[in-house]
Amino acid sequence: MNIAFEKKLDNLREKYRSNYTDRFNIFSVLHKKHDERRLHSRFIASLLNPNGSHEQGDIFLKEFIDQLGIIDFSLSEIEIFPKEDEKSEWKDIDIYIKSGRKVLIIENKIFAGDSNKAIANDHAQAQLLHYFDKVKQHFTLSEDEALADIRLVYLTLNGKKPSLIEQFNSRHVILHCIDYIQFITEWLHLCIAHLDPCYLRDTVQQYLQLVTSITNDYKLAMELRALIVDHMDSAFEMYLTGNNPFFKEEFKHVKWHTIHEFWQELSYRLREQLNCDVTPPHDDIITAVTHRGVKRNLVLTFGYKGNQVYISNDSKGFTWGLVYSSTEILQVDFLDKYDFDIDGTKAWKKIDCLDDYILLCFEDRRVFNLIDIKLRSSLVEIIISDLAKVLLDEEQLTICRPQII
Numbered sequence: 530m531n532i533a534f535e536k537k538l539d540n541l542r543e544k545y546r547s548n549y550t551d552r553f554n555i556f557s558v559l560h561k562k563h564d565e566r567r568l569h570s571r572f573i574a575s576l577l578n579p580n581g582s583h584e585q586g587d588i589f590l591k592e593f594i595d596q597l598g599i600i601d602f603s604l605s606e607i608e609i610f611p612k613e614d615e616k617s618e619w620k621d622i623d624i625y626i627k628s629g630r631k632v633l634i635i636e637n638k639i640f641a642g643d644s645n646k647a648i649a650n651d652h653a654q655a656q657l658l659h660y661f662d663k664v665k666q667h668f669t670l671s672e673d674e675a676l677a678d679i680r681l682v683y684l685t686l687n688g689k690k691p692s693l694i695e696q697f698n699s700r701h702v703i704l705h706c707i708d709y710i711q712f713i714t715e716w717l718h719l720c721i722a723h724l725d726p727c728y729l730r731d732t733v734q735q736y737l738q739l740v741t742s743i744t745n746d747y748k749l750a751m752e753l754r755a756l757i758v759d760h761m762d763s764a765f766e767m768y769l770t771g772n773n774p775f776f777k778e779e780f781k782h783v784k785w786h787t788i789h790e791f792w793q794e795l796s797y798r799l800r801e802q803l804n805c806d807v808t809p810p811h812d813d814i815i816t817a818v819t820h821r822g823v824k825r826n827l828v829l830t831f832g833y834k835g836n837q838v839y840i841s842n843d844s845k846g847f848t849w850g851l852v853y854s855s856t857e858i859l860q861v862d863f864l865d866k867y868d869f870d871i872d873g874t875k876a877w878k879k880i881d882c883l884d885d886y887i888l889l890c891f892e893d894r895r896v897f898n899l900i901d902i903k904l905r906s907s908l909v910e911i912i913i914s915d916l917a918k919v920l921l922d923e924e925q926l927t928i929c930r931p932q933i934i
Contacts, residue, residue, distance in 0.1 A: 531763035537756055542775045545749045556739045563639050570623045570637045571611055578609040583729055592719045597705055603628045620663050630677040634660050638685045640812050643692045653806035655693040657681045686747050710744045750782035758901050765897050785819040787900050795909050807831040818889055846884040850877030867919055880915045
């Protein structure tokens with residue numbers, strides 16, 4: 530075993546030791562600590578609301594707006610959803626803030642991917658832009674004064690950009706990308722600074738502790754991943770032996786991010802290559818298979834030129850195919866040419882060289898190597914290439930489209 534690797538691993542454990550301190554936290558008692566809608570969006574909205582039960586007026590909202598760098602946002606006549614007594618979102622928007630003729634649309638993503646809106650011809654519209662159009666249409670059709678300014682805020686763990694970012698550029702909308710690691714943490718510190726010792730201060734402090742725990746989990750996973758990439762052989766040996774409790778416990782987070790980011794990158798490349806609406810495996814499923822060992826297939830789906838297409842990873846390795854109803858048929862010539870098998874209402878085929886590639890089996894060195902982003906991207910390109918050989922063949926695609934009997 531590489532002594533330098535073990536030493537760096539010990540240093541990492543010491544750096545994040547505070548994350549293992551047992552603390553009572555009312556938020557994690559009542560909700561999953563990553564619950565974006567019921568926990569984070571509702572609590573953040575309650576602090577931002579000048580009419581909230583915190584009875585602090587607009588001081589928390591002012592700090593938030595100032596931190597965004599918006600200088601012309603009035604703090605009077607504020608309307609915010611969700612409310613404390615009306616917990617549903619306004620038009621499915623995580624946090625909606627209206628002041629006069631100006632609106633802030635906040636989309637809150639911790640680990641979840643974007644729920645982009647399927648539109649005509651299997652194309653997709655970015656989720657935030659869909660909300661932008663919904664808000665604009667609402668006020669255009671109403672008798673209220675037309676909106677002068679709609680700003681979009683994309684709140685994520687690390688400040689990443691939304692998918693389909695090119696759509697935002699072409700629409701020339703104002704987009705703020707903010708994060709929990711820095712933006713929300715600093716905002717909560719500013720909120721606490723306004724409060725004398727009291728139950729509200731303690732509550733905000735507990736929420737800050739929760740945010741710190743979440744962001745530290747993420748930062749620890751990213752630092753451990755970087756350490757593993759620098760010492761792949763030693764890390765693989767340690768994973769197989771399982772003789773380091775810290776590594777064994779924290780590796781499940783590295784595994785989660787590796788699998789999650791693989792499907793997100795594959796989704797991005799499919800959207801880029803085929804201009805289609807993609808649904809990757811749900812984050813809860815990835816959590817179940819990586820953290821609790823639940824046996825579930827990982828399946829990505831997308832629509833392409835009238836066909837419902839899927840990519841799956843299970844005991845067969847990587848496969849992909851077309852789904853059709855019992856009232857539809859597929860052309861035999863097409864199936865024979867590309868070696869498709871028929872299984873019920875699915876026509877499927879193995880992906881070249883990946884028929885024994887089980888994504889959850891990190892005991893397989895090829896899978897373990899996906900921790901390295903460059904090697905993960907190579908796997909994505911193999912899959913994209915295999916699909917493109919069929920899906921980008923316009924003549925064959927016309928043949929493969931299901932025919933109604």
